[in-house]
Amino acid sequence: MTQSVTLQDSHSATDHAPIRRPWRWHIAVFLAPALLVYSALMIIPLAETLRLSLFSSKDQVISFVGLQNFITLFGDPRWSESFWRALWNNTYFFLIHMLVQNPIGIALAALLSLPRLRWRSFYRTAFFMPTMLSFVIVGFVWKLILSPLWGVAPSILAAIGLKSLFGPWLGQEATALTALSLISVWQYIGIPMMLIYAALLSIPDEVIEAAECDGVTGLAQFWKIKLPLVLPAIGLVSILTFVGNFNAFDLIYVSQGALAGPQFSTDILGTFLYRTFFGYQLQLGDPHMGATIATVMFFIILAVVSFYLLVVQRRIRRYQF
């Protein structure tokens, strides 16, 4: 007993004394697992990609070429044409998501959060279902639905007398990218819906009740009260959509192949990167040009995300309840 008292005393004595603190090992120990795993899986591959883009291989000899690969990518008309086309297609892909996926996602979330809705959890699950499906299944099923030979789309349209509206959408340059964007919207609509639904649920009842007392109900309540309150969530959804779309690859690859036909009209940065990096059919892969494209993609995404975090997000007004 006495021993412990003296121990405690001496301990409190050191606390008060202005001597150096022991090095705090536990911080490093606690940080280490996350830091190691993150470095091994993210930082090192990323750095390696950046490094790879500064080299070039000719006749099995790898040499440092500085920024030459970037000059080729932007300066050589063949490369730059493919690159700008992929970037534009990607932007279009993103715009469709912003114009279709997110508004519908918000609308669905608003409907789901109506207090007197029946079958709520059924709808919620049903809308979220496609998001959980594998992109392989989604690509394959939609390709089959839209197939002019075996698909159900032509017969359904024929049944309601609109057969003339049907076209081989995935095979036409003018429509293929839009069709694929809408398929992707269908698949991922659940994500904005869920995030915004959660944000809507977190609005306190007092705020809604106060609005009702002031006579703000129905649609006006949505526009004037709820929407401003979920704006931060919408911002988050937008940036997630952006990152997701600019890293997209799977759906296009599954339904159109690595050549992103017809005539590269569905070629986005992801498929362009894949084709360059791994090669396709007789075209051999070029890891260095591929890494160059990957680097450019990384910087595009980095720039937009930084812009969002540093400029946009600070201006969104947040309400504390």
Place this chain on the structure above:
Amino acid sequence: MERKTFRAAALGATALVAGMAMWSLSAAADVTLTIESWRNDDLPIWQDKIIPAFEAKNPGIKVVFSPTAPTEYNAALNAKLDAGTAGDLITCRPFDASLELFKKGHLAPVNDVKGMENFGSVARSGWTTDDGKTTFCVPMASVIHGFIYNQEAFDKLGISEPKTEDEFFAALEKIKADGTYIPLALGTADQWEAATMGYQNIGPNYWKGEEGRLALIAGKQKLTDPQWVEPFQVLARWSAYMGDGYKAQTYPDSQNLFALGRAAIYPAGSWDIALFNQQAEFKMGAFYPPVKKAGDPCYISDHVDIALGMNAKGAHPEETKTFLEWVASPEFATIYANALPGFFSLSGQPVTLEDPLATEFVGWRKDCKTTIRSTYQVLSRGTPNLENETWGASANVLNGTETPEQAAARLQKGLDSWYKPAQ
């Protein structure tokens, strides 16, 4: 205490015996060779016919056939070879893709494999270094292009095999007018189908086979010359006879259309024969690409397509060599050519074929001059890659988004940007 020691000793002894048993088992276990391939359609044939025939003769060697999807094969194989996880036997694409693998040291030379003397220089050409000294894959088979047709449809409509371009279009017109069948089973969604079954199928008749192909490599002819543009012009006329929505029609769609009896003519590669034999329930016939005028000499694409090489870093070089020697033997040629009608042996040894359709295809070798696909040798070495560009061009011409002249001009421009023929 004593009992405990005894128990521990017994346990240790058991473990030791078990360990030794396992060790000796693994030592006596068979060597397993893995074949990398893009021919996933052939999996049952390798498993049921080819591999058992080899294993019966070579006890102690097990062979596993492990295919990848055709369009992903090159990329996947390169990645596996770089990582050192590729199989012992590598199925070789012809020309530069495999040459590159050899130069990187992934493929071992096969000059000293017994039986290589059975293959002529044309057969070896797809897998030999530019100086002609080293061959790095054992040639397995070539494929021939032509047209397969639905015999019942032809009989019903009173059409006979077209020999000339005019007869060909007359036949298409007749089938279209009748309306029962889609005249041509061809789609542009996969692009390669348009180029391989379209442009490379009928092209040799216009550019005169090897003559034009070698002149193109030598720089004496250009893709904008009439003999190279004309196949595109003929191709452009095909689109009127292709199925509804052909722009979104994939290669398997085309195969199904024909096999289900909904299309009358299928621009074919001979590798389709096996599938159609299995699935089509009607009688089929075949004709070679129609010539321009009656009496013109005919040319067919008899493309060296597939060979088997040896992973230079494989774990079992001796057993791998044994397998390759067997692949070079007439026994393999006969099994392979008959198990896979439509893949014609490149071996100089005579091979007897049983399949009537395949016999018809291979019979054209007697009547027509043979060539290989124009874009494969040398011309697809640079960027843009002429073969891949030709896919796009053929699909565009069929889709009507590019005129034949524009397509040819674009191809030539792309080729000029990197290819400087030795003058």
